[in-house]
Structure formats: structure tokens, C-alpha cells
Amino acid sequence: MRVPPLPLHHVFHPDNADHYADVIGSGLDHLLRHLKGVAGPATGRQPDEAAARVAAVDLDRPLDGIDAVLGEVSELWLDDAVWFHEKRYAAHLNCPVVVPALLAELFVASVNSSLDTFDQSVGGTFIERRLVEWTAGRIGFGPEADGVFTSGGSQSNLQGLLLARGRHERVPAERLRILASAESHFSVQKSARLLGLGEESVVSVPTDARHRMDPAALERSLAACTDLGLRPMAVVATAGTTDFGAIDPLPEVADLARAYDAWLHVDAAYGGGLLVSPTRRDRLDGIDRADSVTVDFHKTFFQPVSSSAIIVRDRATLRPATWHADYLNPREATTPNQVDKSLQTTRRFDALKLWLTLRTMGPELVGRYVDAVIDLATEVHRRVVDLPDLECAAAPELSTLVLRYRPAGRELDDAALGRLNTAIRAELYASGTAMVAATKVDGVQFLKLTLLNPMATADDVVGIIDTVREVGERLAGELDPPAVVPVAEVVR
Numbered sequence: 385m386r387v388p389p390l391p392l393h394h395v396f397h398p399d400n401a402d403h404y405a406d407v408i409g410s411g412l413d414h415l416l417r418h419l420k421g422v423a424g425p426a427t428g429r430q431p432d433e434a435a436a437r438v439a440a441v442d443l444d445r446p447l448d449g450i451d452a453v454l455g456e457v458s459e460l461w462l463d464d465a466v467w468f469h470e471k472r473y474a475a476h477l478n479c480p481v482v483v484p485a486l487l488a489e490l491f492v493a494s495v496n497s498s499l500d501t502f503d504q505s506v507g508g509t510f511i512e513r514r515l516v517e518w519t520a521g522r523i524g525f526g527p528e529a530d531g532v533f534t535s536g537g538s539q540s541n542l543q544g545l546l547l548a549r550g551r552h553e554r555v556p557a558e559r560l561r562i563l564a565s566a567e568s569h570f571s572v573q574k575s576a577r578l579l580g581l582g583e584e585s586v587v588s589v590p591t592d593a594r595h596r597m598d599p600a601a602l603e604r605s606l607a608a609c610t611d612l613g614l615r616p617m618a619v620v621a622t623a624g625t626t627d628f629g630a631i632d633p634l635p636e637v638a639d640l641a642r643a644y645d646a647w648l649h650v651d652a653a654y655g656g657g658l659l660v661s662p663t664r665r666d667r668l669d670g671i672d673r674a675d676s677v678t679v680d681f682h683k684t685f686f687q688p689v690s691s692s693a694i695i696v697r698d699r700a701t702l703r704p705a706t707w708h709a710d711y712l713n714p715r716e717a718t719t720p721n722q723v724d725k726s727l728q729t730t731r732r733f734d735a736l737k738l739w740l741t742l743r744t745m746g747p748e749l750v751g752r753y754v755d756a757v758i759d760l761a762t763e764v765h766r767r768v769v770d771l772p773d774l775e776c777a778a779a780p781e782l783s784t785l786v787l788r789y790r791p792a793g794r795e796l797d798d799a800a801l802g803r804l805n806t807a808i809r810a811e812l813y814a815s816g817t818a819m820v821a822a823t824k825v826d827g828v829q830f831l832k833l834t835l836l837n838p839m840a841t842a843d844d845v846v847g848i849i850d851t852v853r854e855v856g857e858r859l860a861g862e863l864d865p866p867a868v869v870p871v872a873e874v875v876r
Contacts, residue, residue, distance in 0.1 A: 396494055407450055408490075414454045418462050425473035428814040429464040466819065471844040474833040475821040477626065477654060481688045484744035485737035489688055497733040499533070500723035501713055505733065509720055512735035518742075519679060520695050522659040524672025530699030532726045533692065533735050537653030538571035540678035540694040541620070543705060543727055545575045547676055547696065548618035548647035550704030555617075561609050563587045564620035565597035565632060569651055572620050585617075595630035595778060597621060597637060606644045618647040623668055624655025627823045627832060629782025631655055634670030642673075650674040653692070655782060657684025660751035664758065675701065681738050684754050684836070691734045699725075756838040757783040763842045764835070768849050773856070777825045785833040786825060787849075789856035802829030808855050818848045 393403045437460055447453050467473060469480035498504040499512060512533055520529035534540045545562065552560060557580055564572045566588045573583045587609065590601040602619070609616050619641040621632040634650065641648040650671050652659075656679035658668050671677060674697065681691040696702060702725040708714055712729070713721040723729055741750065761780035768787070769776050777786040788805045790796070796804070805822070809831060812818045821832040831852065835845060 396496075404494075410450050411454065414458075415462075418458060422467050422470065424816040425468075425470035425475075425819045426466050426813055426816050427464045428816045430814075434464060469837065469839075471837060471840040472818040472848055473837070474835055474845060474848055475819040477683050477834055477836065479683060479686050479836040480839070482686045482741055482745065482750075484740040485687050485691075488737040488740040492733045492736050495733075499731045499733055499735070500726070500729050501721045502719035505722075508733045508736070509722060511739050512722060512733070513720070515735050515738055515742075516693060516695060519659070519693060523668075523674075523677055523695060525695065525697050528698050528700075529696060530702060530725065531693050531695035532702075532722055533731070534694055534726075535690045535728070536682070536692045537569065537651065537678050537680045538574065539727060540653070540680075540692050541569065541571045541649070541651055542575040542578060543694045544647075544649040544651075544676035544678060544696075545572070545579060545618055545620075546704050546727075547701050548649065549579055549581070550701070551647060552615060552617055555615050557581050557585070559613065559615050560617040561585055561587050561614050562618045562620060563589055563602060563605055563609075563616060563646070565589050565591050565622055565625075567591055567595050567625045567627065567630065568620055568622050569626060569653070572651075591630070594781065595625060595628040597632040599633055599636040599640060602637060602640050606640060606646070610644065616644045616646040618649055619644075621648065621650045621674070623650055623652035623658075623671060624782050626654065627784060627786055627825075628778055629654060629780060629784050631667055631781060634668070634673070638670050638673035647676070648674045650677045653678050653680035654683055656680060657751070657754040660685075660747040661754050662748055662751050663755055684757075685738065685741070685750055686753060686836075686838075687737050687741065690732075691737055753838040757835050757840075760840060760842060760845065761785055761835050764833075764845045764849070767842060767846055771853070773853055774849070777830055783835040785835070786823060786830050787833070788830045789852055789860075791857065791860040794860065798828045804856065804859060805829055805831055807859055808852055811855050811859070812851065818851055820848065820852070 393400050396404060441456070441460070447456060468478040497508045499508055502509050516531040516533075517529070520531065523529075534543065548562075549560070560581055562572065562576055562581070562585055564586060573586050576585045577583055587605050589605050590598050592598045606616050619637060621634055621637045623631045623634070638648055652668070652671065655668065658664050659679070676697070677695045679693050679695065681687040681693070682689045685691070705727055706724050713723050722731070758780070761783040765776060765780050765785055768774055772792040773790055775788050775790045777788075788801060789808055790801060806829060809820055809822055812820060821834060823830055823832045833845065833848065
């Protein structure tokens with residue numbers, strides 16, 4: 385039986401350069417046509433319908449030609465994709481991305497370098513190392529600093545706490561404690577679980593009126609741990625909480641961490657963009673005293689996911705993440721291998737995105753984008769804070785606004801208001817006109833607007849809030865609030 389020739393034109397190879405160019409060109413044309421037709425941040429597609437469309441695909445029967453494939457991609461995903469560049473998108477910590485980073489993605493995916501060892505990346509190894517050095521310098525660390533790119537803030541926080549755990553290898557897990565503010569990221573508790581310490585090892589420290597860790601409460605918690613024979617393993621300070629953008633008082637927290645010989649990890653996943661801000665860098669004063677820092681470039685550096693890093697003051701502290709394999713990075717290796725300090729093995733060359741961004745735009749322009757979204761949140765808050773049918777939970781610290789609709793002249797309890805605001809959010813999504821997020825403040829349901837689009841104006845965002853008010857007024861008039869039911873409890 386004669387075996388048909390193996391079609392190899394799909395492989396990225398010099399012989400297939402024309403085919404590659406045709407496919408990439410078709411994809412780019414398709415994406416740009418779609419982009420020009422986007423009329424809102426979402427279409428309101430509900431989960432059951434989206435799931436049914438994907439489930440109906442027979443993955444064992446390929447389509448005939450790239451045009452058919454792209455058409456299906458639109459039907460299953462692009463037609464209902466959530467677009468973060470839209471000015472009426474104000475939900476989660478998703479940023480519109482800058483063009484130089486998108487160019488880098490083409491090279492990253494096509495060349496497919498793996499950043500675990502030098503012999504899989506060569507120059508890529510040193511580009512990443514130079515960006516780690518540059519970031520460490522912005523933090524204020526000295527020449528002993530080091531770090532590595534990660535998949536995101538959660539992985540960076542996990543690695544930071546792993547390094548803290550490495551200082552206490554002989555201390556039983558049940559005696560170790562991690563102290564973090566009540567408004568720190570959930571990845572702190574998740575990391576504790578993954579490290580075998582248990583969620584109960586995380587001590588929740590109260591916050592002040594601005595949602596920042598209270599140093600006096602931290603001192604009491606540290607002292608209480610010591611009195612009970614427990615070991616404060618780490619203090620996690622947050623530089624930009626998810627809900628309020630609050631930045632913990634870093635100098636005071638650093639003093640206490642040092643006094644109790646606790647590792648200081650600063651989670652600057654959100655607030656890390658202040659490292660390049662021309663006007664607000666001082667908000668991170670004290671970050672240079674950390675032992676490790678999380679920075680998410682795919683938030684306030686406007687990079688595509690994923691692009692994050694863990695930066696440490698002293699490269700020697702990366703030892704708990706190191707493992708040597710004879711086939712990959714043997715102890716006797718003489719070349720620099722990034723896997724020696726990473727929780728991952730195979731790892732994309734995500735650093736190239738930030739490199740092309742800095743080499744094209746420069747850090748100051750990125751910082752001006754950061755300033756723009758903070759200014760935007762401040763201006764919007766000024767314009768809506770006194771509206772009689774809105775309740776703002778706090779003034780913005782970075783670029784988030786937490787508020788809820790409260791019908792003027794009508795007394796509703798928190799539970800009823802929560803159901804009403806949940807329904808408002810669901811209707812906005814279902815209409816496709818705007819997207820906002822949700823959160824709880826002291827157990828009470830609120831809406832949250834996260835502003836990371838430097839092209840948005842105050843009028844754009846006030847327009848979202850006006851829509852919230854219009855929908856809220858109608859729902860409050862049409863429905864008995866206790867009976868309000870969210871539409872499919874959309875995008876929680």
C-alpha cells in the first residue's frame with residue numbers, strides 16, 4: 385500500500401515562508417476587519433449558548449482552508465470576545481495592549497524560544513536578564529538583585545513565599561505564619577495551601593480607612609504570633625490592592641518585618657507601573673527594602689498576557705527554586721540557565737514584549753499612560769461623588785472606583801441593594817454596551833470600575849456610570865428589589 389506524501393507546508397520553515405506569510409496575512413486582515421466592526425466591549429452572549437457552539441465542533445474533522453478556520457474562530461470566539469481596548473470596558477484588571485508588544489508576540493510564537501536554558505534561547509537569556517536588572521534598578525535594589533519572568537502575579541507571589549519558606553526549612557509548617565492585610569490578593573492564601581502551610585497560616589491584618597495595612601495592627605499580630613511560639617515567616621505588603629488600589633505604608637511595614645526577622649514580600653502586581661511614573665514614583669517609597677517584589681507588566685505596563693516577574697534583593701535567596709537535572713541544567717554547567725531560578729521549566733520568551741515596548745516607546749511614555757489612568761479615576765470620582773443616587777466606597781488610590789447605585793429617596797437594605805446592583809451589572813453585560821466588575825466591601829455588594837485605558841476620557845467613564853444609574857432607576861421602579869435575579873449571574 386502506497387503511503388501518501390506527508391504534507392509539511394504547515395511547519396514554520398524557510399521552505400514554507402510564502403505559506404507562512406499568506407496565513408499570517410489572512411489572519412491579520414481578518415482580525416483588522418473584525419476590530420473595525422467592534423461596537424462595544426461585549427455582545428452579552430450567555431454561557432450556555434457559548435458552550436453549545438463549541439461543543440458542536442467535531443475536532444476530528446479539520447476544515448477546508450484558512451478562511452473557513454478563521455470564520456469558525458469568529459463564530460466561536462471573536463464575535464463574542466470581550467474587548468479591553470473599548471472605552472466602555474471598566475471591569476477587571478485587563479489593560480489594552482501596546483503595539484510594540486504585539487509585534488513581539490509574532491516573533492515569540494514563531495521562533496518559539498524556550499527560556500529555561502541558554503542552549504534554547506541564547507540572546508533571549510540575556511534580554512530577560514537585562515530586563516530583570518532594569519526592573520530591580522527601578523525598585524532600588526543593588527547589584528546582588530536577580531529575578532525571573534513568571535506567568536503572572538499569582539505565580540510571582542507563590543515564588544516569593546516559597547523563598548521565604550526556604551529560610552525556615554527546619555521549622556515545622558504548623559508553626560509558620562504569613563501576615564498580610566485583610567485586602568491582600570487571594571493568591572497569598574492559595575500559596576500557603578500549595579506550600580503545605582494551610583490557609584490558617586495566613587494572619588489577616590486589619591486595614592485603615594484607606595484600605596491600607598494598619599502598622600499598629602501588624603505590630604500587634606507579630607507580637608501575638610511570637611508570644612504563642614509561632615514564627616512570622618513573611619509579611620506581605622500590597623502595592624495596589626485589587627479593589628481599591630491601596631498601597632500599604634511600605635516603610636513602616638518594612639521596619640516591622642525587619643524587627644521580627646520576617647521576609648518582606650511586596651505584591652506590586654497592580655501598582656508596579658508606578659516604577660515608571662514621572663509624577664507618582666514616590667508612592668512606592670520603601671519598596672527597595674523588600675526581599676522580593678511582584679511586578680505584573682501585563683497590568684500597568686500595558687503588555688499582553690502573560691508578562692510578570694519576581695524580583696529579589698539577593699540572588700542567593702533564589703536557591704529554594706533551584707533543581708538540577710543532568711539532561712537540562714547539570715550542576716557543572718558553565719552556561720547561564722534561567723530554569724535555575726524559575727518554578728517553570730519550558731517558558732515562553734515573554735520578556736521580548738517588554739523589551740520591544742521600552743525600545744520603541746521608552747519607560748517615560750509608559751509611565752505617562754499610568755498617570756493618565758490614575759488622573760482619569762480621580763476626575764471621574766470628583767464628578768460623581770456627590771450624585772444623590774450613587775454611593776462611592778472610597779476615593780481612588782490608583783485607577784479603580786468602587787460604588788453602588790442607591791435609589792434616591794428610597795430606603796433599601798444592603799441585601800436588596802446588592803441584588804439590585806448585581807442585576808444592573810448583568811444587564812449592562814447582556815446589552816453589550818458596557819462592562820463593570822463587582823466586589824464586596826465589608827460583606828456588602830458594590831460595583832467596581834477598573835480604569836486601565838489611557839485612551840478613555842472622563843466623559844466616557846461618566847457615561848458608563850450614567851448608564852448604571854439609568855438601568856438602576858428603571859429596575860428599581862419595575863422590580864421589587866428582593867426579587868431581582870441576576871442574568872445568569874454573568875461574569876462573576
